[in-house]
Amino acid sequence: MLDPIVAFFQRIFSAIGRGIGMVIAWILWPFVKVANWYRARGWIIKGPIGIVLLLLIGFYSYFVWQTQVWSGFDPDYVNRYNLGQRQQDAGTATTTTPAAGEVAEPAPRTCVRSAIVDVTADLIDFNVNQNAWISSMLLYKLGLFGLDWDKTPWFDNKASFQRGVNQVVRRTAVELVDSLGRVRGTSGINADLQRARGNLQFDEETWYFGSDSLLPKTPTPNYYRTAMADLRKFNASLEACDAIFDGRSDNLIELLDRLANDLGATTAILRERSEFYNNGWFDTRADDRFWFAYGQLYAQYGILSAAGADFEAVIRARGIEPLWTSTISQLRSALRIQPAIISNGREDGWIMPTHLATIGFYMLRVRSNFVEIRDVLAR
Incomplete structure (x- = not known):
């Protein structure tokens, strides 16, 4: 039967x-x-075609390797700076206490480096030296048979992550030039920071050649490397007490405002994608949105931790240490979300998760803490 x-x-x-x-x-x-x-065909035809094929295989092997291997990626990278050991704010003259029985001898005057500048420069180094800058690679620009890689499920996660990190780096450079690296109203703009900001504003996709000009160009990573060098030069000048870091509470408020606004803009993008495109594992743009947001949180985790060291006196004087520590903890918690496949399912779905809503929730929590800290500082 x-x-x-x-x-x-x-x-x-x-x-x-x-x-x-x-x-x-x-x-x-x-x-x-x-x-x-x-x-x-004969070898006269086979030879050149074979060489071209071997070159293509080599280029694509390098491209796949660079997009899939994330060198230096470490959600706990902040621990390398030992920021908890810092005892003074950025820009203040260093003080040393002689041991018992020793006579203090005059030493060359030095000042405290800015942790914000150090972290910003290291994030650039992570993006363009420890890793290849994906967005300006030729094969990334060519796409999949002309289709933008961002519109496919493959080879775009690292590029989106790098752009998220770079967005925070650019924002921080602007704040360093406009407020942190000068005494507003009484000092000029620092030349090193000004050059760094200008180079970081360069577009993210330039290769050696482009369709708009036959002349060779300077690729994007070179501009960012120059900006990194200028940031390190500023910190060397600050350490020699030849530059200024203005660690006032209103400057910290402005920095938090800008970071909070950037988070708000990203959560709006996440909400729009999560609300109108519920394709689960088959949403080819969900991974771009997720990893951009993740890169933003990754970089803000370092910048906010560094700001806690550079503005330690302000934070302690206003009694916001618990709130500050809680915000940093929330940033680190968000970095634990590392799904192998990004899904953009319905919020009430039971098969396909909604990773965009999850990371958006963490971003809103962090943003609300930024706003609360800002309100306390403004009183």
Whole structure:
């Protein structure tokens, strides 16, 4: 009695197998035709084509490696700075206490480096030296047969993450020039910070050549490396007490305002994607949104931790240490979300999760803490 049922399922699976075989044959047909044509040619034609194919294989192997391997990625990277050991604010003259029985000898005057500048420069180094800058790579710009990689599920996560980090780096550079690196109203703009800001505003996608000009160009990573060098130069000047870091509470308020506004803009993008495109694991743009937001949180975690060291006196005087510590803890908690596949399902769905809503929730929590800290500082 089971024979008809067994025969039915055999026919079903046989039909599925034939269908899969037909799809594979359809995909491989152009490659088979090209291979047959190639085998029938002489070495005068085979040689150059083979060299071109080997170069393409090499370029794409490098491209796949760079997009999939994240060198230096560490959600606990802030621990390397030992910010808890800092005893003085950025820009203040260093003080040393002689041991018992020792006579204090005059030492060269030095000042405390800015942790914000150090972290910003290191984030640039992470983006363009420890890793290749994906957005301006030729094969990334060419896309998948002309289709932008951002519109596919592949090879775009690292680029989006890097752009999220870079967005915070750019914002921080602007604040360093406009307020933190000068005494407003009584000092000029620091030249090193000004150059760094200008170079960081350069677009993120320039390669050595472009369609708008036949002349060679300076690629994007070179501009960012120059900005990194200028930031380190500023900190060297600050350490020598030849530059200014203005650690006033109103400057900290302005920095928090800008960071909070950036988080608000990103959560709006996440909300729009989460609300109107519930395609679960098949939403090819959800990963771009997620990893951009993740990169933003990754960089803000470092910048806010550094600001806690540079503005330690202000934070202690206003009694906001618990709130500050809680905000940093929330940033670190958000970095634990590292799904292998980004899903943009419905918020009330039970099969496909909604990673965009999850990371958006963490961003809103952090933003609300920024606003609360800002309100306390403004009183």
